[in-house]
Amino acid sequence: MKKDEALSISNPRLLSAAYFGLLAIIITIMIDTALYSMGIKQLLPTYQAVLLATVFAACFGAIFGEKIIYTPTPYRRKAFLWGFFMVLAALPFYDIFFLYLLNQYHPKVLDGLSLGNIFLSYLVIIFYSFALAGLWLAIAAGFAAMYLRGHIVYDILHSKNDKLKEPHGAEAIKVKHHTVHKTK
Numbered sequence: 001m002k003k004d005e006a007l008s009i010s011n012p013r014l015l016s017a018a019y020f021g022l023l024a025i026i027i028t029i030m031i032d033t034a035l036y037s038m039g040i041k042q043l044l045p046t047y048q049a050v051l052l053a054t055v056f057a058a059c060f061g062a063i064f065g066e067k068i069i070y071t072p073t074p075y076r077r078k079a080f081l082w083g084f085f086m087v088l089a090a091l092p093f094y095d096i097f098f099l100y101l102l103n104q105y106h107p108k109v110l111d112g113l114s115l116g117n118i119f120l121s122y123l124v125i126i127f128y129s130f131a132l133a134g135l136w137l138a139i140a141a142g143f144a145a146m147y148l149r150g151h152i153v154y155d156i157l158h159s160k161n162d163k164l165k166e167p168h169g170a171e172a173i174k175v176k177h178h179t180v181h182k183t184k
Contacts, residue, residue, distance in 0.1 A: 004072065004073050005154070005157055006069065006070075006075075006149065006153045006154060006157070007070055007072065008157075009069060009153055009156065009157060012065045012066045012068075012069035012070060013061075013062040013063075013065040013066055014062070014065075015065065015069065015148075015152075015153070015156070016061040016062060016064065016065025016066075016068055016069060016148065017058040017059070017061040017062035017065060018058070018061075019061060019144075019148050019152065020057040020058060020060070020061030020086075020141070020144070021054045021057050021058035021061060023057065023144055024050075024053040024054045024056070024057030024058070025050055025053070025054050027053070027137075027140075028046075028049050028050045028053040028054070029046070029050060031133075032046050032049060032050075043102055043105070043106070044098070044101055044102065044105060045105070048101055048105075052094065052097055052098065052101065053094070056090050056093060056094045056097075057090070059090075060086050060087075060089060060090040061086070063086075064082050064083070064085075064086040064089075064145075067082045068082045068083060068086075068145045068148060068149055069148065069149055069153055071149060075146075075149050075150065076146050076150070079142075079145045079146045079148070079149040079150070080142035080143065080145060080146050081142065082142075082145055083138075083141040083142040083143070083144055083145025083146070084138045084139065084141060084142040084145075085138075086141055086145070087134065087137050087138040087141040088130075088134065088138055091126070091129050091130060091134050092126055094129070095122065095125045095126050095129055096122065098125065098129075099118075099121065099122055099125055109121075
C-alpha cells in the first residue's frame with residue numbers, strides 16, 4: 001500500500017493557522033462589506049473585527065491543524081468534521097472577546113448590568129452567533145479543511161519536489177566561465 005505523503009508534511013499547525021487566518025480576513029471583510037451595503041450599522045470597527053476573527057481562526061487552526069492535516073485516507077469526512085468542530089469550539093471564545101470589545105466601543109450596552117445579566121447577555125450572543133453565522137460558517141470551515149487536506153498540502157509537497165528538478169531545457173543552457181585578471 002502506498003504511503004500518503006500528506007502525513008509527512010512538517011508544521012501542520014503553522015500551515016493550518018496561516019490558512020484559516022487568511023480565510024478569516026477574507027470572510028470578515030466580505031461579511032462587513034455585505035452588512036454595510038445593506039445599511040446595517042457596524043458593532044465593531046472593521047479592523048477590530050478582522051483582527052479578532054484572524055486571531056481566533058489562527059489559534060484554533062493551529063489547535064486543530066494537526067488533526068485536519070494528519071487525517072489518514074479516506075480523509076474527506078473526518079477533515080470536514082474537524083473543521084466543523086473547530087468553528088463550533090471557537091465561537092464561544094470569540095463571543096467573549098466580542099462582548100468585551102463591544103463594551104469598549106458601546107459602553108452603554110452593559111452599563112449597570114449585574115454579573116448575572118452580563119452572563120445572560122453572553123448566552124444571547126452565543127445563541128445568535130450559532131443561529132445566524134455559526135452553522136454556515138462551520139460548514140464552510142469543514143469544506144475549507146477538506147480543501148486544505150486534499151489539495152493545498154499536496155500542492156505544497158509537490159512544489160517542494162518541483163524546485164529540486166532541473167527546469168525544462170536546462171541542459172541546453174551553457175554557462176561560460178571568465179577569468180578575471182588583475183591589472184597593475
